[in-house]
Amino acid sequence: MAATASPLFERVALIGIGLIGSSLARRMRRDGLVRTIAVSARTEATLAKVRELALAEETSLDPAAAAAGADLVVLCAPLGANAALAEKIGPALKPGAIVTDVGSAKRCVIRDVAPHVPAGVHFVPGHPVAGTEHSGPESGFPELFEGRWCILTPPAGTDEGAVARVRTLWEACGSLVEVMDANHHDHVLAITSHLPHLIAYTIVGTATDLAQQTQAEVIKFSASGFRDFTRIAASDPIMWRDIFLNNRDAVLEMLGRFTEDLTALQRAIRWGEADRLEDRFRKTRAIRRSVIAAKQA
Amino acid sequence: MAATASPLFERVALIGIGLIGSSLARRMRRDGLVRTIAVSARTEATLAKVRELALAEETSLDPAAAAAGADLVVLCAPLGANAALAEKIGPALKPGAIVTDVGSAKRCVIRDVAPHVPAGVHFVPGHPVAGTEHSGPESGFPELFEGRWCILTPPAGTDEGAVARVRTLWEACGSLVEVMDANHHDHVLAITSHLPHLIAYTIVGTATDLAQQTQAEVIKFSASGFRDFTRIAASDPIMWRDIFLNNRDAVLEMLGRFTEDLTALQRAIRWGEADRLEDRFRKTRAIRRSVIAAKQA
Structure with a gap:
């Protein structure tokens, strides 16, 4: 969908501004998707960076001040911060406002945020499945x-x-939008995103523990496979800590399946089961x- | 090192010709590094492809015929084929010839090939740490x-x-050359290459077993992390089967460390140990x- 002539929202508040929040701000400004952007962050240093990058009309350490009068409030902080932030902004939300977020797990957002959303305010949890291994407001870009x-x-x-209004905003940012149940989301993302990150963090950690010379x-x-894992394992530590703690059940379930499969391959290697290994490697x-056909490669 | 005016070798035999062998052939031809290239492969179809791509002056189903009279013989087949190939070519090798290989594990190559190398012929095992997820002679390119x-x-x-002569050839192909003990090589590559591939094959396999709809x-x-693993897990099944079977001890040892570390993170997730997770994720x-600083990113 092309940029619209009149803004989709008058006032948007971004609560937290890292890679995702700042990419959203850049896109909204570039294409005139909103009239005014107010940003709240935990530190004055981050807000200074936001002003330096000209990402917002207003900046505030107080999330309630940013959210006051906003038509759209986007929670862009790590998952673990949502409950406290929602409690603070709840009373400031104007009737008819929409609250959304960008978190990588969704059941926990509903658990932490929904109780603080007053009657007459709409809550539409969201997850833009995009990112890089870089973090912070300076890492964002409008094409993310x-x-x-x-x-x-x-x-x-x-x-x-x-x-529909939240969908229109993301489509204007270039995204393809899908609506699904939060429970199903958390299950699918556990295998496509959370488990790969956990494994990458683990193997890079295993290498970190080797003797200095070997390291x-x-x-x-590292070009022989390892470097791809180092890129994934360079992702934001706080963000990922919160994802694992907040999508615990789904991650542990997928991890259980993975460990079983790994143990089976380990056994095949130990006992020299050539056919089993080859068969498994062919299927993948x-x-x-399919990934290439789906244009996600 | 730039291409030399006179060839480094008169006659080179490539025994097996997949991604690595064909990239080597392309580079040697492009830069005039050798006078004549003879290729042996298991099937007439592969040899027809080699002729179509004009990768060699001679092609033969008989590895001994290709190796006869060669100054340099490069074993480019999967590791599991080396013992039988070395046994076949041994009697055909001319005095002063050099035998090398491109295998991803090195102790097994010494074990399988050295006994068949006659006195007066030199054996210099090698491993170009380069590759893509594509395989076959059509996938090669001279800049690999x-x-x-x-x-x-x-x-x-x-x-x-x-x-020194093998080093000069690889340097002429654009490589940086390092000499090390085979045992140490197999230990280092187990963590940088073999374990990452095993893990990628495993997680993609785990996803393959999910219900159709979820899959x-x-x-x-998949852009959220999984796709990087699918790329690695698309590597050649036979080549990788042979690597795991032939570098078994080192792979199982690294896998043991990895599994311990994964279990520790699993426990931290289950018990909500936020600090432990964050600390681990910061270290990686x-x-x-370092990978970026080493220009291997």
Whole structure:
């Protein structure tokens, strides 16, 4: 969808502004999607950076001040901060406002935020499935969401008009929008995103514990597979800590399946079961072809 | 090192010709590094492809015919084929010839090939640490080795002149050459290359076993981390089967460390140990910075 002539929202408040929040701000400003952007962050240093980058008309350490009078409030802080932030902004929200977020797990957002959303305010949880290994407001760019999915997980009974307005915003940012149940979202993302990150963090950590000399060689010869894991394992530590703690059940379930499969391959290696290994390695090629066909490669 | 005016070798035999062998052939031809290239492969179809791509002056189903009279013989087949190939070519090798290989594990190559190398012929095992997820002679390209490491693991007592000639060839292909002990090579590569591939194969396999509907969504939302694993897990099944079977001890040892570390993180997630998770995730960022600093990113 192309940029609209008149803004989609008059006043948007971004509560927290890292890679995702600042990319959203840049896109909204570039394409005139909103009239005014107010940003709240935890530190004055971050707000100074926001002003330096000209990402917002207003900046405040007080999330309630940013949220006051906003037509759209976007929670862009790590998942663990949501409950306290929602409690603070709740009383400041104006009737008819929409609250959304960008968190990578969705059941916990509904659990932490919904109780603080007053009657007459709409709550549309969202997850733009996009990112890089870089973090902070200086890492954002307006094309981050281009061609990527954004998943909305409105609880049953959410106002259709509010969902449509959030959808329109993400489509204007270049995203493909999908609506699904929060529970299903958390299950799918546990395997596509959370488990890969956990594994990458683990193997890079395993290498970190090797002797100094070996570690230097691991870095030297990292082009042979390891470097892809180092990129994933360079993602924001706080953000990922909160994802694992807040999507615990789904992550532990997928991790259980993964560990079983890894143990089976380990056994096949130990006992020299060539056919089993080859068979397993052949099957995974089909998924790669599907990823390429789905234009997500 | 620039291409030399006179060829480095008169006659080179490539025994097996997939991604690595064909990239080597393309580079050698492009830069006039050798006078004549003879290729042996298992099937007539592969040899027809080699002729179509004009990768060699001679093609033969008989590895001994290709190796006869060669100054340099490069074993480019999967590791599991080396023992039988070495047995076949051994009697055909001319005095003063050099035998090398491109295998991803090195102790097994010494074990399988050295007994068949006659006196007066030099054996210099090698491993160009380069590759893509594509396989077959049509996937090669002359720049594959540019800026990448090539590790040579000559057994104690190997002729220095022979090692120097193999080094010069790889440097002419754009590689940085390092000489190390085969045992150490297998240990380092187990963590930088073999374990990452095993893990990627595993998690993509885990996803393959999910319900059809979920699997479609895993592909749809794969940009969130999973797709990087699908690329690695699309690597050649036979080549990787042979690597795991032939570097078994080192892979199982690294896998043991990895599993311990994963179990510790799993426990931290289950018991909500936020500090432990954050601490672990912070440490891995340092390795990423080192990889970037080493220009291997």
